[in-house]
Amino acid sequence: MTEFVHDYYCRRLGFVTGLSNCAGKIWIFWDHNFRVELLRDEVQLLHVRCISGLFGAPFVFTAVYARCSRSERRVLWNSFRDIFETIGDTPWISGGDFNSILLESERNRSVSDRRLDMAEFGAMVSDCELSDAGFSGASSCYTWESPSGLLERLDRILYNSAWLDLLPITQVTHLSRTRSDHAPLLVSSAASSSRPPASFRFQHMWIRHATFRQIVEQVWDFPCAQTGMHRLHTKLRRLKQKLQWWNLNVFGDVFKNKERAEAAILEAEHIYDLDRSPENRANLKKATAELTLMLNIEEDFWKQKAACRWATDGERNNKFFHSLVKKKRCVNRIHSISHGDLVLTSAQEIKDSGVDFFSKLLTDDMPSMLPVDESLFSAPQRDFSSVSTRSSVEEIKDAVFGICRDSASGPDGYSSLFYQHCWDLIQCDVCEAV
Known part of the structure; x- marks a missing residue:
């Protein structure tokens, strides 16, 4: 592209300067806050290094406009692998039209076999240690619509782990396809915000x-006057406090x-x-x-x-x-939330909206309930005597050890691994509580 064409589009779009790839299909524009260095120029990609005082470190950006044939896209995937070899720990973000999908759910109204295409695209993403940034702000995930009505998510943003270290809050919004058959992608990034203190979780x-x-043994052997579930709850609460100090x-x-x-x-x-x-x-x-x-x-x-x-x-x-x-x-992370007719985006507004919603939910007068038809709860005539039978120690143990040790913690913060690892110390109180 000639300098005249570059200058023309820069003036029209309000940027200082820009550049395009050798095929003239990919354009990048920037303002005075950035310094951009060209690193790689190919038919299907434009790879640059971006330096700005607005960011904590330089990063690299790969703009993509993939070809339609699978054989040509293989060239692009191999170029990504070559770039990955030179990246190191540099933050890397890539975006554009990859002309391929990662999941079967990312297309609609199509019966063609795309499994090999998806496998090759997925292999590149995995080999380059990239992650899909996801999206928000659209009623569907599709970013492209063909004249025949075929819908696919061909446009996306990918980034590496170092990018999330630099800007852990990265949001991608699918904008409207009003002026094109492709949806523009709006990327919003910010540094990490403060998080509230984490609740207890057994590590x-x-x-x-x-x-x-x-x-565990010291806390569990400490005298406790309560019985049953109250006794187990008290000991778990004591242990939680002790473990936090010990940790x-x-x-x-x-x-x-x-x-x-x-x-x-x-x-x-x-x-x-x-x-x-x-x-x-x-x-x-x-x-x-x-x-x-x-x-x-x-x-x-x-x-x-x-x-x-x-x-x-x-x-x-x-x-x-x-x-x-x-x-x-x-x-x-919650980037936006609907509140009445408004869409709230600031963190404080989202917090206030949550407090307001649950305050009204828990304090408003409940409407009178309709009479209950007790016949709906009538049980068939069966022998339910076994339901009230006390569970044996072995049955309780089998239930505890039948839970995957990597399962998520319960509301009290203790996972199944804690009960399994300390079973010989706590089994009496657990069984009594049951």
């Missing part, structure tokens, strides 16, 4: 600590503990290299065991946070679990 990594069971003062910070273990093993290796005495060999083995324990603890931490139950034991990939956690935080 699976705690059971690896040598003093964990001692803490802060004894268990310590997971990542600092790992750093200390890594430093200790380096020092032990250095000493052993200088003097290969039995004592130094034992110290090295001890340091190695401590580091292995810290790595297992860190893996437990990220795996529980990611709520990933399908990864098999032994597949240590903390980077993968970490990326899942950051993606969940971004997806679970």
Whole structure:
């Protein structure tokens, strides 16, 4: 494209300057707040580095306009893999028309077989360690409509884990397809906002600590005058307070503990290299065991946070679990909420709307209820005597151990792993409560 054409569109759109790819199909414009460096120019993509004082670090952006044929898109997927090899820890975001879908649910009114196409696109996304940013603001997920009425989500935003470190609040909005057969994508990003203090949650990594069971036993053996469910509730509440203190003062910070273990093993290796005495060999083995324990603890931490139950034991990939956690935080964040005829977007407005809704819900006078037809609740004539029979210890134990250890915690913050790991200490009170 000539400089005249660039200048013309910059003036029309209100930007300082811009550039296009070699095919003239992809355009990028920016204002005086940015400095943009061209890194890669191809028929299906335009890859640039962006530097701005508005961001905490430089990032790279890959604009995409994929071809229609699968063979040509394979060239694009391989280009993405080449870019990934050069990215390192640089924040990376990519967007545009990928001319492909990731899921069968991302299309409608089509019967063609797209499984190979989806597999190749998904393989590229996985190989490049990218995540789909999702979308909001539209009645459907489709971003493209053909003249025949075929609907597909061909346009999307992808980013890597480093992008979420830079801008963890990233929202993609599908705008209206008024002027085009494609929906424009509006990307809004912000740094992390303050989060309220987290409620208590039993951490699976705690059971690896040598003093964990001692803490549970001390709290559980402390006298309690209550009985049944009240007794179990009281002991769990006491243990919660003790574990919170113990986690802060004894268990310590997971990542600092790992750093200390890594430093200790380096020092032990250095000493052993200088003097290969039995004592130094034992110290090295001890340091190695401590580091292995810290790595297992860190893996437990990220795996529980990611709520990933399908990864098999032994597949240590903390980077993968970490990326899942950051993606969940971004997806679970409420960016906007409907309040009457208004759409609220600011965090304070959303909070006030929630307080207002539940205040009215819980304080307004309840309407009078209609008379209940008791015949609807009549039970057939059967022997229900077994329903009132007290459950045996074995039945209760089978029920507790039948729950997956990675299941989500209950309202009190304790997961099934706690009951399974400490069963010999707490079984009497649990059975009495049941």
